[in-house]
Amino acid sequence: MTLLTNARILTMDADMTEIERGWIRIDGDRITALGTGTPDDITGATDMGGDLVMPGMVNPHSHIAMTLFRGLGEDVDDRLFRYILPLERECVTADAVSTGARLATLELIRGGVTTVADMYYFEAEIGRAVADAGIRGVVGQTLGNFDAPDHDSFDQAFALTDALVDEFRNHPRVTPSIAPHAPYSTGPEIMARVARWAADNPGVPVQMHLGETDGENDWSREHGGTPVEITDRAGLLIPGLIAAHCLHVSDSDISLMAERGVGVAHNARANGKGGRGIAPVTEMRGAGIPVGISTDGPMSSNTLDLFSQFAPVSMFQKLRGHSRKPMPSRDVIRMASIEGAQVLGMADRIGSLEVGKQADLIRISLDDPRLQPVYDIYSTLVFAAGPSDIRATMVAGEWLMQDRQMITLETARIMSDARQVAHTFGAKIAEIDRRST
Numbered sequence: 001m002t003l004l005t006n007a008r009i010l011t012m013d014a015d016m017t018e019i020e021r022g023w024i025r026i027d028g029d030r031i032t033a034l035g036t037g038t039p040d041d042i043t044g045a046t047d048m049g050g051d052l053v054m055p056g057m058v059n060p061h062s063h064i065a066m067t068l069f070r071g072l073g074e075d076v077d078d079r080l081f082r083y084i085l086p087l088e089r090e091c092v093t094a095d096a097v098s099t100g101a102r103l104a105t106l107e108l109i110r111g112g113v114t115t116v117a118d119m120y121y122f123e124a125e126i127g128r129a130v131a132d133a134g135i136r137g138v139v140g141q142t143l144g145n146f147d148a149p150d151h152d153s154f155d156q157a158f159a160l161t162d163a164l165v166d167e168f169r170n171h172p173r174v175t176p177s178i179a180p181h182a183p184y185s186t187g188p189e190i191m192a193r194v195a196r197w198a199a200d201n202p203g204v205p206v207q208m209h210l211g212e213t214d215g216e217n218d219w220s221r222e223h224g225g226t227p228v229e230i231t232d233r234a235g236l237l238i239p240g241l242i243a244a245h246c247l248h249v250s251d252s253d254i255s256l257m258a259e260r261g262v263g264v265a266h267n268a269r270a271n272g273k274g275g276r277g278i279a280p281v282t283e284m285r286g287a288g289i290p291v292g293i294s295t296d297g298p299m300s301s302n303t304l305d306l307f308s309q310f311a312p313v314s315m316f317q318k319l320r321g322h323s324r325k326p327m328p329s330r331d332v333i334r335m336a337s338i339e340g341a342q343v344l345g346m347a348d349r350i351g352s353l354e355v356g357k358q359a360d361l362i363r364i365s366l367d368d369p370r371l372q373p374v375y376d377i378y379s380t381l382v383f384a385a386g387p388s389d390i391r392a393t394m395v396a397g398e399w400l401m402q403d404r405q406m407i408t409l410e411t412a413r414i415m416s417d418a419r420q421v422a423h424t425f426g427a428k429i430a431e432i433d434r435r436s437t
Contacts, residue, residue, distance in 0.1 A: 056395065099420075123160070140207040179207040244294065332382045360394065
């Protein structure tokens, strides 16, 4: 049994209950009681010292092994074709993916993210890294019609997905997933095949980029519809689909997505850095679509913590609305917790601090001068707090970090391994630059 006392608690339940000074009891991996004041029996209690305790944050879309690409070619317009794709073809191995994923899990825990959804290559390695770190993850095998480092054909990609499902089918924290890359990079026929596969594998989530780029819109027009419409015709706009980005969606697209029960992973910072536009998040949420806040890959947004996403999420919607009113801070934190859990189909287990739910929570210190005074705790979290304010991270009742000290991961070894892979990548980049001059 774990008992946390003297905590300021944000439950993120349906009533957005806040407890100024309260306690939480955890038995095994679940929350069994919580309340205000002090419990009758405080034997073995851990005093939170007035720190904030809230649900662990949920990042519903990323490519976590791309920590190894962080900061690469930032100001190069064609960096995808000049650097990223050649590096993926020639340098991305199972070992490299494992190294990048372990660096990512270290960053996620330190940033208060307890659940992440990922889609990339050698996804079994990512699942193992997530499992070893102790966090919760949805791990999706990517399928695409480009040169992939782990498969040469769609048949091979489906076989890798089957193996991924077999390995993690009954894992308590790692959920296997299938991840067609995007409509334009799979095509209607493969999307239809994925839809049939998903019907034969109930409970396995589907992740996909959707409505992300101008090029995708050009492709979809040639196929007689919007990306959302073409996905629907293929039978893949299904309940629980985790649709990433959704920048280019019309009002009719939004209505269709809501009707089909799709969830959206919103990547404000990555979209802003790429100059791709601002997603109509206010309209999607207004239509009843759950929208979570995600980072995309570290190549795109540079970080995996959600704090760096919060201000852009709020400000971009305010810019669209020409007003301070859109996307209030309370909604941002809701999207980062319970709404992100809804996107992943996990809201019955995580995303809020309630009796019966998994004990996934974080402890946040409010001691730094930049966080004081606190008039609105949600505003403080959105516009002033950062990952360094996370003091402790717990998943399924187990502490993964306490007082900024990692428990489940060897920080020095992970950092050393990542630097070695980065050295290999750097040599390849230098070779690419020499060939192009």
